[in-house]
Amino acid sequence: MDLLQLKYFQTVARREHITQAAKELNIAQPSLSQTIARLEDDLGVSLFDRLGRNIRLNEAGRVFLQHVENAFTELEKGKREAVRISGKYEEVITLASIHLPIVSEMLASFVAKHPETRFRFQQGCYNSMKQLLKDKEIDLCLSAPPIELPNATSITLLTEELRLLVPAGHRLAARDSIHLIEAEKEAFIGLKTGFGLRDATDSLSRKAGFTPNVIFEVEDPALLHKLVRAGIGIAFIPALWDMDNTDPAAVSVRIADPNCFRTISLTWLERQELSPSFERFRLYLIEYFHKLQQRLVSSAYSAGESSRSIIGLERLI
Structure with a gap:
């Protein structure tokens, strides 16, 4: 059993589809199937129920997946800690968002105060961002409506x-x-x-x-x-x-x-630990959008809009 086998298993388990997993991993489907079969032989148990071309995680597979995910989480924490101790630590916050005209202003304001923070930013539609969050490829997501996933938290901004x-x-x-x-x-x-x-x-x-x-x-x-x-x-x-x-x-x-x-919502996956940069940026987003909500209400008042419109905008203030 090696890390590559476990990574392949993790991808197949999430997709529950050999062809899609092979495409994501950029390997041949027969090679992926053989890797999963060797892993099951090493463990001495079947991890999937196979029904024709369809595969589903069985109970043993679900339990094993949880431990594999925990192992990769611990390895990632160990990597960050090792890099931090070496003095070369540079945390990167990964953010995905629907199209919002204020994104550049929002990020620029934060970076001006915290120039040590690095970002990877992606813009996409609801479905693509949900998959990125599910695959743990992003830390935070700005979406409308909120993204619902197990072990994820969403708040209205x-x-x-x-x-x-x-x-x-x-x-x-x-x-x-x-x-x-x-x-x-x-x-x-x-x-x-x-x-x-x-x-x-x-x-x-x-x-x-x-x-x-x-x-x-x-x-x-x-x-x-x-x-x-x-x-x-x-x-x-x-x-x-x-x-x-x-x-x-x-x-x-x-x-x-x-x-x-x-409503525009902020979603993130629950973690065992929240790094200072992650938590600082999360709280910054909450405050930033609160002030933005106030601007919308002020704009509605100045434009003389109806009380129905203004009351709706005031929900979060």
Whole structure:
């Protein structure tokens, strides 16, 4: 039994799929199958139940996986400790986030105060970030809605209103607010399915009584503004994306019905220990988004928005 065998087993156990695990590990499927078979021979027990091409962790496999995960955790802790003692310690915080216009400002502010901290940052959709967190490839995740996983903790950071972004001159542009059903016949620009915002707005549209006619799908949320400005269609937009918008070519319109809000959450996996840098950054995020929530409320007051909108934004203050 060696570490490579255990790493292969860990990947297969998480995927419960030999082909997917082989692809992730970048090895041939027969080689992976043979490695797992040799591990089971060494242990003298079967770790998986095999039903045709499908495999499932059995009770022995689940128990063994828990100990393997603990072993790798201890090895990683030992590695960090050895590097720290050598004087070459440099902690890296791995963060994944949905598209948020404030990310660069948020990270720059923290790094200015703690220049010794290093980051690896990834931007992605809900499904990809959930897999990264599940595979322990990231430490922290900013998402909407919250990511639910065993042994993971999520807290709400911010509540924001969802609005409709329309071109200047559009029939809805002069309205203070609309009922979402009024946009039933409109052409929509949206993110691809799998992005949290797309799933949320599809659900809100169904609640209003229609399925949006999405004629243009994008992966880069920044394109939504450009395509709306070009007059291709209208789009749902979170309040954060619109907070400092001064573009005269596009106008955001409030949605009075149904209730259109989303929450941004912070999720992390439970650990036996929280490093000082990790905990410092986690607390910083909580404080940063609290102040951001206050800015949204102040913006709503200054814009003269309804009490319904302001009360919704004030939930976290």
